[in-house]
Amino acid sequence: MKISIRQKFTVFMILLLIFNLFIISTLILRGIKDNQRLSYESFLKDNSKTANLLIREKFYLSKYTNFEYFYKDKAKELSIELVRVLDLDTILYDKEGNLIGSGRISNDKEDYTEMITKALDNNIVYQRIGDIIVYVAPVYDFNHQIGVLKIEYSIKKERKFYEDIVKLFIQVGIVSVIIAFLVASFYFWFFVKKIVQLKESVKSVANGDYHAVSIINTKDELGELSKGIFVMSNKIEDNIEEISVEKSKLQDALKKLQKLEKKQKEFIGNITHEFRTPITVIKAQLDLITLYDDDEEMVDRSKKVAEKELKRLDNMIGNILYLSSIEKYDFELKKEKIDSKVFLREIIERMSGKASKFGIEIIHDMTSAEIYIDKDSFIQISINLIDNAIKYNKNNGKIFIRSYIKDEKNVIEIEDTGIGIPDEHKSRIFDPFYTVDKNRAKNFSGTGLGLSLVYKLLKKQNSNIKVTDSNGGTIFQISIPLYK
Numbered sequence: 313m314k315i316s317i318r319q320k321f322t323v324f325m326i327l328l329l330i331f332n333l334f335i336i337s338t339l340i341l342r343g344i345k346d347n348q349r350l351s352y353e354s355f356l357k358d359n360s361k362t363a364n365l366l367i368r369e370k371f372y373l374s375k376y377t378n379f380e381y382f383y384k385d386k387a388k389e390l391s392i393e394l395v396r397v398l399d400l401d402t403i404l405y406d407k408e409g410n411l412i413g414s415g416r417i418s419n420d421k422e423d424y425t426e427m428i429t430k431a432l433d434n435n436i437v438y439q440r441i442g443d444i445i446v447y448v449a450p451v452y453d454f455n456h457q458i459g460v461l462k463i464e465y466s467i468k469k470e471r472k473f474y475e476d477i478v479k480l481f482i483q484v485g486i487v488s489v490i491i492a493f494l495v496a497s498f499y500f501w502f503f504v505k506k507i508v509q510l511k512e513s514v515k516s517v518a519n520g521d522y523h524a525v526s527i528i529n530t531k532d533e534l535g536e537l538s539k540g541i542f543v544m545s546n547k548i549e550d551n552i553e554e555i556s557v558e559k560s561k562l563q564d565a566l567k568k569l570q571k572l573e574k575k576q577k578e579f580i581g582n583i584t585h586e587f588r589t590p591i592t593v594i595k596a597q598l599d600l601i602t603l604y605d606d607d608e609e610m611v612d613r614s615k616k617v618a619e620k621e622l623k624r625l626d627n628m629i630g631n632i633l634y635l636s637s638i639e640k641y642d643f644e645l646k647k648e649k650i651d652s653k654v655f656l657r658e659i660i661e662r663m664s665g666k667a668s669k670f671g672i673e674i675i676h677d678m679t680s681a682e683i684y685i686d687k688d689s690f691i692q693i694s695i696n697l698i699d700n701a702i703k704y705n706k707n708n709g710k711i712f713i714r715s716y717i718k719d720e721k722n723v724i725e726i727e728d729t730g731i732g733i734p735d736e737h738k739s740r741i742f743d744p745f746y747t748v749d750k751n752r753a754k755n756f757s758g759t760g761l762g763l764s765l766v767y768k769l770l771k772k773q774n775s776n777i778k779v780t781d782s783n784g785g786t787i788f789q790i791s792i793p794l795y796k
């Protein structure tokens with residue numbers, strides 16, 4: 313069974329209160345009792361003195377000469393007089409303990425012999441019998457004890473007073489326990505409510521709801537505790553947020569790493585594949601040469617094929633090394649100010665020989681533009697794009713080269729009237745080794761490295777490349793920032 317702190321506190325308070333009431337009432341009641349005893353003791357002592365004085369006075373006023381004789385003789389009258397003066401039942405005894413005078417009509421049922429005997433030995437003795445105090449004291453002449461007097465005093469009033477006080481204590485006790493119970497219950501309810509509030513706050517923090525912490529605005533430990541929980545929950549929230557940010561960063565990095573790993577695997581797979589083809593061809597040609605070494609024509613043809621494949625292999629190795637050096641190391645590009653028109657014109661001249669082999673005409677329209685770029689990479693980019701425009705053109709086709717300035721950039725367009733690139737391949741032609749169709753190119757099939765080199769070199773120098781269609785052919789558009 314669960315006992316709440318409210319119940320525990322209340323019960324503890326009540327027990328403490330009852331204990332206090334018990335101690336206080338016990339001490340007060342004992343005080344009252346002692347006080348009552350002292351007051352009736354002195355009252356009876358005074359009365360016994362008064363009785364002795366009265367007896368002496370009566371002796372002086374009488375004709376008697378012997379005190380003891382007077383006392384015995386007049387005992388009856390003396391006791392009546394004493395009852396009248398003292399307003400107490402008074403009985404007189406002689407030296408032998410015989411009752412010689414009583415101011416009361418009724419007879420005593422109690423036996424006071426023992427008390428009388430003690431009193432005859434010059435002692436004051438008293439005893440409580442029910443509500444009556446029986447007080448026995450000596451009676452003297454001028455020098456000696458001549459008898460004993462017994463006074464009876466009723467303490468009914470004192471007893472009643474004492475009992476009333478006890479009753480009052482019980483009533484006050486019950487009422488104060490009830491009031492204390494109600495007040496304590498309410499007060500502890502108030503406290504426990506706050507503690508429950510704190511408990512709920514801690515619970516919500518544990519469940520990840522950091523804004524459900526309620527602050528208790530009291531200047532005590534509970535107030536401080538609630539503020540502490542509030543600060544703690546904020547810190548936890550911040551930490552968790554930080555952790556989740558870090559986690560997502562890590563996840564992103566991991567994804568990138570996985571992507572990179574996949575790309576690298578693909579790259580290596582492609583390299584292996586691309587290398588094997590020319591090597592197989594060269595090996596086959598060497599076999600042919602060995603087998604038919606007397607057939608001059610065959611040997612000649614095989615040599616040419618092998619040479620072509622070797623050249624292709626050499627090209628490919630050069631490109632791969634260049635590509636991976638751009639990717640792996642922060643490749644040193646020596647940017648400088650050049651006029652793109654001057655370089656383009658030179659490149660066109662260089663390429664026009666190859667173009668004319670296929671009856672392809674290069675038409676250009678170029679403006680002078682000062683760009684800020686690595687000279688060698690600009691040449692490489694231009695050659696690759698013009699080379700593609702020749703390779704994937706139709707016989708007797710055309711190539712249009714335009715260069716102009718737009719939005720602080722030098723835009724260069726290389727348009728061909730060739731076979732075009734289907735839309736679904738456009739996004740992938742910049743990937744290494746990606747080729748649309750091996751059989752589409754003229755005699756020389758490419759390795760698919762040219763455009764990826766172009767793309768990487770441009771990106772490294774804040775430049776862009778776009779590919780669009782032109783009535784069946786293709787337009788490659790590059791834009792390079794102007795020199796400022």
Ligand code: ATP
Pocket residue numbers: 696700701703704705728730731732733741746747748749752757758759760761762763764786
């Ligand atoms: P490499 O340039 O390494 O000798 P490649 O020319 O095949 O070989 P990229 O220059 O990267 O490789 O071109 C990728 C592919 O994009 C080509 O194989 C070709 O299919 C296609 N392509 C590129 N330029 C054109 C173009 N002007 N017209 C049509 N298709 C093109």
Ligand code: MG
Pocket residue numbers: 696699700758762763
């Ligand atoms: Mg190419």
